[in-house]
Amino acid sequence: MQFWELTIPVILKRDLSLKDMNEQLSKVINKTLLLDERLKEFHALNTFKLYVFSGLYPINKEGYKKGNMYSFKFRCMDRTFALKIKNLLKMVENDLIQVIAVELESNAHKPIQALYTLTPSVAVFTPENKKPRHWTKEDFSLDELRIRIHVNAKKKYELWTGEELEADVDFVERIEQINQKVIVLNYKKPGKLLTNKFRIQVKQDSLSQKLAFMVMGSGLLEKNSLGLGFCTYGRQRGE
Numbered sequence: 001m002q003f004w005e006l007t008i009p010v011i012l013k014r015d016l017s018l019k020d021m022n023e024q025l026s027k028v029i030n031k032t033l034l035l036d037e038r039l040k041e042f043h044a045l046n047t048f049k050l051y052v053f054s055g056l057y058p059i060n061k062e063g064y065k066k067g068n069m070y071s072f073k074f075r076c077m078d079r080t081f082a083l084k085i086k087n088l089l090k091m092v093e094n095d096l097i098q099v100i101a102v103e104l105e106s107n108a109h110k111p112i113q114a115l116y117t118l119t120p121s122v123a124v125f126t127p128e129n130k131k132p133r134h135w136t137k138e139d140f141s142l143d144e145l146r147i148r149i150h151v152n153a154k155k156k157y158e159l160w161t162g163e164e165l166e167a168d169v170d171f172v173e174r175i176e177q178i179n180q181k182v183i184v185l186n187y188k189k190p191g192k193l194l195t196n197k198f199r200i201q202v203k204q205d206s207l208s209q210k211l212a213f214m215v216m217g218s219g220l221l222e223k224n225s226l227g228l229g230f231c232t233y234g235r236q237r238g239e
Contacts (some may be wrong), residue, residue, distance in 0.1 A: 001109045001210060002215025004082035006074040008089065010056075011099040016064040019186045021055055022119065023226045024096050025072065029053065029085075029225070032092045036084055048156050051229045052078035053220030055119050069100070075230070077160050078215045079106070096136030112202050112212045114234040120183045121221045121229035123148045134194035136182055146172050148223060149200070155213045156218050171208035174201040187226070195228060 016024060033039040043048075056070040064070060076082050086102045123135040135145050143177040150170045158164055178198045192218060198220075202212040212233070220229030 001217075002106050003075050003077050003213075004104060005077055006082060006086055006089075007071060007103045007105075008074060009069060010072040011069050012056075012064055012097060013095055014066050014067055016056075016096070017186075018055075018061055018063060021064070021189050022185055025037040025053060025056075026226045028089075028092060028094045028096055029074070031094055034084060034090045035088045035092060038079075038083060039088075041121075048159055048218070050156060050160060050218040051081070051224045052080070052217075052230050054230045055227060058181060066145060071146075074231075075217055077214075084088040085218050093148075108219075109209070109213050110233075111204075112209055112216070112233045115196045115200040115212055115215060115220065115231045116178075116234065117124055117220055117229060118232055119230040120179070120185070120197050121194045121219075122150070122193050122223050123152075123221045135196070136194055137177060137196075141153065142175055142177070146170075146175050149175070150211070152221055153215050157211055157214045160214065169207060169211070171211040171222055172200055173203045175199070176201075188209055193223070193226075193228075 029045065033043040051074065053074040054072045056064055058070070074085060074158050076085070082104055086104050089099050089102055093101075124132050124235060125135060125140055125144070125148075126132045133139060135148070150172050153171060154165050154169055177196055178199050179197045183195045183197070185195055188191045200220075202208055215229055215231060216227075220231055222228070
């Protein structure tokens with residue numbers, strides 16, 4: 001397995017708050033998809049998109065400033081899709097970023113000891129006869145989240161590979177929330193997303209490693225097309 005990663009240096013055309021960054025970058029990506037007929041059809045599908053992107057770097061908790069240069073990364077599982085995004089990003093008209101360049105590289109499967117979310121992640125639970133709610137430690141357990149994580153990764157893996165896995169597959173050895181307070185992001189104002197960051201210890205068997213690598217390439221949990229659940233990894237010792 002491998003995923004494809006674009007590194008995209010940009011100049012910001014206007015000030016941008018940290019809470020608005022994910023949604024605003026996703027709008028640029030969406031506009032990019034609309035420049036190609038096949039990608040436009042893909043954008044309209046109600047399915048896992050199997051791509052994810054990071055936030056702007058260097059990180060600035062006080063907000064990003066107009067005229068400054070930043071960069072972000074875009075990952076996906078499909079090389080053809082990555083090449084199209086690479087070419088179209090340079091053409092898309094928007095009021096947020098000026099794309100300076102786009103570099104593409106492949107990332108082959110590597111041993112993964114742990115996953116760390118660089119951008120926060122979201123999981124939406126719908127308790128029986130109740131409205132959907134975002135996962136928080138006050139409302140749901142880590143065990144419930146753990147189940148959601150491996151079910152989500154399993155579905156993405158099956159979609160990409162066409163391989164059907166056993167229902168009880170679980171690649172998560174241990175999960176730890178690493179933020180002290182819920183991270184609130186703006187989404188479809190006045191809407192909000194309640195998000196969190198995690199460290200996930202990964203089991204070392206072959207299938208667990210493949211599922212963890214799938215998460216690396218396509219994002220953890222939900223709303224990855226908003227740049228949520230973008231991960232980095234820790235390797236096994238000696239690698």
